[in-house]
Amino acid sequence: MSILKLVEDRPTPKSVYNWRVYLLAAVASCTSCMIGYDSAFIGTTLALDSFKSEFHFSSMSTTAQNLLSANIVSCYQAGAFFGAFFGYPLGHFWGRKIALLISAVVFILGAGLMLGANGDRGLGLIYAGRVLAGLGVGAGSNITPIYISELSPPAIRGRLVGVYELGWQVGGLVGFWINYGVDSTMAPSHKQWLIPFAVQLIPAGLLLFGGVFLRESPRWLFSKERREEAVRNLCWIRQLDENDIYIIEEIGAIDQALEEQRSTIGLGFWKPFKAAYSNNKVMYRLFLGSMLFFWQNGSGINAINYYSPTVFKSIGVTGTNTSLFTTGIFGVVKTVVTFVWLLYLIDRVGRRNLLLIGALGGSVCLWIVGAYIKVAQPALHPKAHMDSGGIAAMFFFYLWTVFYTPTWNGTPWVLNSEMFDPNMRSLAQACAAASNWLWNFLVSRFTPQMFSTMGYGVYFFFASLMLCSIVFVYFLVPETKGLPLESMDQLFExxxxxxxxxxxxxxxxxxxxxxxxxxxxxxxxxxxxxxxxxxxxxxxxxxxx
Structure with a gap:
């Protein structure tokens, strides 16, 4: 079986799998680069001596430092929670393309505000900028998976939505290494910690620049009765003539789905809200989509992303620079296995099997890491160099990364972009993205306190949640790979x-x-x-x- 073997729902011309559809997915996924970079750089920036010195961390107690760090990190997630809902009216009325560009502009404004902070002005600009940037990425996290899934051929839809996840990991990779770079090459200064904040502007700028290449979603255009433009965009994306049987079939499926929505849910702005409250099937899928992000955050990933220096210190890694280097290796592992997930696993193994395998393997690894910390107590017995037990614990931590990243990291986004009909998709994605940011906020807000009070129990806690997610996925989540978006209602029956x-x-x-x-x-x-x-x-x- 070839690594790029396609499982098709119907005979598909090879021209459908062309560079245009990948380009559109890549440009839209600059949104996830913004998210990934923030999740990686902020925790390690707060660990820089230059940042701590400028904002007088030394004069605070450990509890006060933990609270301050938690507030700086979590206000971004709070903004993203509301931004996810804000993305719904943007995408509904103005379209997916305009919504993406607006999210980039809002993010740039927030990132620009952060650059004005210093020791004299205090942290107010950082707080305000992170809330505003959060609004931007929250809207983008809603719109991007929808946009990509709506223009994707079924056989590579998982791969293309996976480009969104790849953008997340590329941004994270840069974010994990940026602080190691400035810490290794620059003396502690205002500029040292400001550079990582400034780099946030790059992916947002790329999204704005790439907007000239974006084409509006054909499915959205059909729903707005802009039929001529929709057909033109669809033919451009597929590189086929409008009289080609593949285009005729796809347009027929879209028309049929829209007609069914008119007779059931309706096409208006408020219709999905009414359907969500009155239709148990819709509520059930909203529940599934939201819970997938509960289990995703229940794996502990965002505790590790945002507070990686704290995590590695609990295992026994000492020294700021060493901790930053170890964090950088974590980012490399995540990015490499994301490529494997994108090119092979998501559309070959499928969504459901990936979630089951990742939860089981990841849980075993966390139990082992937690057991080592309980027995060895590295925080109470620090060593200049890690012993064999510590090295083994680090191995299982990276093995957990290998299990988690190609399974739970991106797959919930793929599933949520697929399992709703076109008229419900924007609202459903808003709910799913908001759910992600809600659990993300809770984890990022309380992780420092959890490590202070629970110690090794933090690893046992997340390992237990990963085991529980296996039961949830096995009995409630169907496989969606290779199926047209218009068939999801039938699938869930x-x-x-x-x-x-x-x-x-x-x-x-x-x-x-x-x-x-x-x-x-x-x-x-x-x-x-x-x-x-x-x-x-x-x-x-x-x-x-």
């Missing part, structure tokens, strides 16, 4: 859940064969009718002669 994907795929293939047979029959009938007409005309001509 099939029970038991673990057989839903195979049954739905078989049904789609039957419908495809029937559709093509009908076209062939109609063509044959037209051919026969034409032959009869020619024969009749010849007979009449003979009589006249």
């Amino acid at each position: 099939i029970k038991p859940v673990h057989r839903a994907h195979s049954q739905m795929l078989a049904k789609l293939r039957e419908e495809e064969e029937r559709f093509r047979h009908d076209i062939e029959e109609s063509g044959l009938a037209a051919s026969k009718a034409g032959a009869v007409q020619v024969e009749h005309a010849s007979a009449e001509a003979s009589k006249f002669a």
Whole structure:
């Protein structure tokens, strides 16, 4: 099986898998670069001696330092929570493209505010800037997966939405290493800690610049009855003529889905809200989407992302520079395995199996790391160099990264971008993104206090949650890989859940064969009718002669 083997729901022209669809996904995923960079750089920047010195950390108690760090980190997530909901009206009324560009502008304004902070002015500008930047990335985290999923061919939809996750990891990789770089090459100064804050502007600027290449989502245009523009964009993205049978089938599926929505949910701004309260099936999927992010944050990933120096110190890593280097290696591991997830796992292994494997393997690793800390107590017995037990603990920590990153890191975003019909998708994605930022906020807000009071119990806590997520996924989450977005309603009606994907795929293939047979029959009938007409005309001509 080739690493790029495609599992298609129907025969697909090779031109559909072209550079344009990847370019659009890459430009839109600059949003996730902004998110990934922040999640990685902020914790290590707060650990820099230059930052601590300028804002007088030495005059504070440990409890006060933990509270200050938690507030700086978590106000960003608080802004992102509200930004996720703000993205819904933007995407509904103005379209996916304009919403993405607005989110970039808001983020740039917030990042610019942070650059004005210093010891004399205090942290007020950093707080305000992080809230504003959070609003921008919250809206972007809502819109980007929707936009990518709406323009993706089913066979590579997971891979393309995975580009969003890849952008997250690339941003994180830079964020994890930026502070190691400034700490190693620059003397402590105002500029030393300001540079990591300034780098935030780069991915947002790339998104604004890349906006000239973006095309509006055809599905959104169809929903707004801008049919001519929608067909034109769809043909451009697919590199096919509008008379190609693949385009005809795709437009037919979109029209059918929209017509079904008109007769059930409706296409207005408030219709999805009414459907969410009145339709148990919609509420059920909203519950699934939101809970996926609860379990994602329950793995402990954001505790590690935002407070990686604290995490490595608990294992026995000493020294600021060594801690930053170890954090950088963590970022490298995440990025490398994300490529494997993107190119092979997400559309080959599937969403459901990845979540199950990642939860089981990750849980085992955290139990081992927690057990080492309980027995060895490295915080009470610091050593200049890690012993064999500490090295083993670090190995299992990185092994946890290998299990977590290609499974729970990006897969919930892929699932949430897929499992709702087009009219519900914006609201549903807003709820899912808001759920992510809510749990993200809680974890980032209380992680310093958890490590202070629970110690090794933090690892046991997250390991237990990962085990619980296995039960949730196995019984409640169906596989969605390779299925058209318009088929998700039917997929979630099939029970038991673990057989839903195979049954739905078989049904789609039957419908495809029937559709093509009908076209062939109609063509044959037209051919026969034409032959009869020619024969009749010849007979009449003979009589006249």
